[in-house]
Amino acid sequence: MSGSKRSDMPARTRKHEGATGRKVLLMGCVRGGVGLAMVLAVAVGLHAQVSFDRILRGSTEPQNWLTHSGDVKSQRYSPLTEITAANVRNLELRWVFQAQSLEKFEATPLVVDGIMYTVQAPNDLVALDAATGRVFWTYPYSPSTQARPCCGRVNRGVAILGNTVFMGTLDGHLLAVDAKTGGLVWNVPVGGARPEAGYGFTLAPLVVKDKVIVGSVGGEFGIRGFIAAIDARTGKEAWRFNTIAGPGERGNETWSGNSWQTGGGSIWVTGSYDPDLNLTYWGVGNPGPDWNGDRRAGDNLYSESVVALDADTGQLKWHFQFTPHDEFDYDSTQIPVLADIQFEGRPRKAMLWANRNGMLYVLDRTTGQFLLGKPFVKVNWHGGLDGKGRPTKVLAPTAEGTLIYPGNQGGTNWYSPSYSPRTGLFYIPSWMDTFSTYIKRPVEFTEGQRFTGAAPLMPIRMVQAGAMLNRRLPEEGYGAVQAFDPKTGEKKWEYKMTDVTDSGVLSTASDLVFSGGREGYFFALDAATGALLWRASVGAPVSAGPMSFAIGGRQHVAITAGSSLFVYALRQ
């Protein structure tokens, strides 16, 4: 499905490009000193190429959404302001894209100059017209049947650099696809790609400079996890960081015996990047086996940690471990949110992190220093954090079962949070008062087989693509979007839902917060108060993050639910 589509590009798309070109031209004139011909040349170049400089300065072209979380700081914040508290009630559905897939639609689309790129699960890359939803091309990819993702054959989106779109696949390949034709540029098995052993990709890759960074899933199968940077041009591996420290690597002493060999440490979601520090940040998943830590005595680095890596070399600069020697499956599978805030009276380059373990953390992202840690949901597994943020564990799984808050799905999970630099608030998709009974059972390792040590029992099912019934008692837990002030850890508001949520959160420069939930609503809240301003029924659980883009100056908001993508704009 490639190779001859260039001539199919409709007039509409060229019009979009023209509109953006005029904007760039205007900016060039305002800045002055730039010749008209040169500006035009630059403008044409911009449309042909998504340079990393464009991605870094994405907020100057808010009509586009050039990287998974909107910008490399992963704030999932849109500078667009057309949709406001006053008019949000006039949002209407503009178009729907129905995937040929019954999997959960977890991808956040990218939008580049009127073209949307997303993934139909598991691994069909799709380019659509962002104004109408009409499909330009599809690059279909069928991952190996050997792939064994723990929790759905899903994909969370793509990255773009230059004229190339990058997609990680369920069977551990990274694909480079021509953004205009849908033709394959290269396809590399990252690190050899061993899907039969549990390796694979579900995340949207992160582009930093000339590299595409990915990390593998497989923590339920006893993999040894990694983060790898791939040369965007050649597909060759530039560097690799092992998320589980092996012999000769710092941290290996936190694994008893050879337990590091099956130590897990998945990467489920996209990392972040600070261009001033040249550090890229990634959250690392659970140690293996998940629920029985007997065979892996020690802290088990770098499971359940955030690692700060030199973006050029992959060298570890610092790490912070949220849950040492985890036995609750508290993956640190959250997107690191980078925010520059005032903390204790002075400006800090901070990192905001609501962890699956139920705790909200504020770290200094230059050094990894622990600044603040408070529960954002009910937590009973530890007795407090020490001055360095290390928890004092008081409970563990047992053969008889131990009741733990938060439950196995955590206080939050992979769903994208958001930070608004306008309100200064951190918005967290939350599972409130949820619990699991953790059971410990013996476990032996067999490659390709589940390596977990018994499953926790929980009254709430994992999400599925279709509509779900909710007959739960209130005391079995509920969902919420919560707003916290990262300067103090103080909760500002909570928007309650009867059912839990697998939806990310988007905040906007017009002080709106968009999110959804398992109930099948997509809604807008007042970013300052949490008041519900608008809602639409999308008919199935939302299990992705909202994003926003504009075409011809008209702001749109996109969300997936079930196996479809919905795009809204104001009624005209």
Add this chain to the structure above:
Amino acid sequence: MNARIGVLALLTVLASGALLAQQGKYLPGEIEGGGRLYQANCTGCHGPEGDGVAAVNFSNGRFRRASSDEDLLRIIITGIPGTPMPPGNFSGSQASTIVAYLRSMAAGGGANASGDAARGRLIFEGKGQCQSCHAVAGVGSRLAPGLTEIGAFRRVVEIRTSLIEPDAEIRPENRTVRAVTRDGATITGRLLNQDTFTLQLLDAQEQLRLLEKSNLREFSLLKTSPMPSYRDKLSAPELADLVGYLASLRGRP
């Protein structure tokens, strides 16, 4: 390796085997979860009492090819080639809950219905007034769970417990909601679904209704069953007959 070490190693293996064999301790939640999987996937051949396949009876702990939990786990996942027992589409943890349920069946003992189903039917339709809430083959009310196939899914011991202690276990799909509207009217029914803004239920008039929470003064999910206990309403023989009737309900002929 000298002989002494060899014996020690053998003893260690035997000891660990014995340890595994003792792992009959399963949690109520595991047993319940396994029971649901069993009812959905296994009763078609094995029956609710686990005695549907010749020479196998889960209620008596009688297996043809398995003795340890590990044996059962393996068979549930991989099936038995050359027999009608197929590989199950279960994760290891799901399969282990089925093992938990199988073990609980044996621990509960084989409980065959001893009552007379024909007499039990008369009680069901008469003195017991069961049809005022339950339906069998389309006869009766829809307010409570339909019982047309109850004998195909629930064990005799479970049916008896439900009759004697209705509040002991109320499954989420059988919860009752009580709502009071702003004008003071009370509505009760089976909770079918709910969200932040609405309740969906089957009300006492057997009408499907959606209630906007904003129009309600209050609402709550009841933690007790609307069904009375039959412990004192029926004699022991009558109860046995009623259980016998319900256990005989295996769907429409």
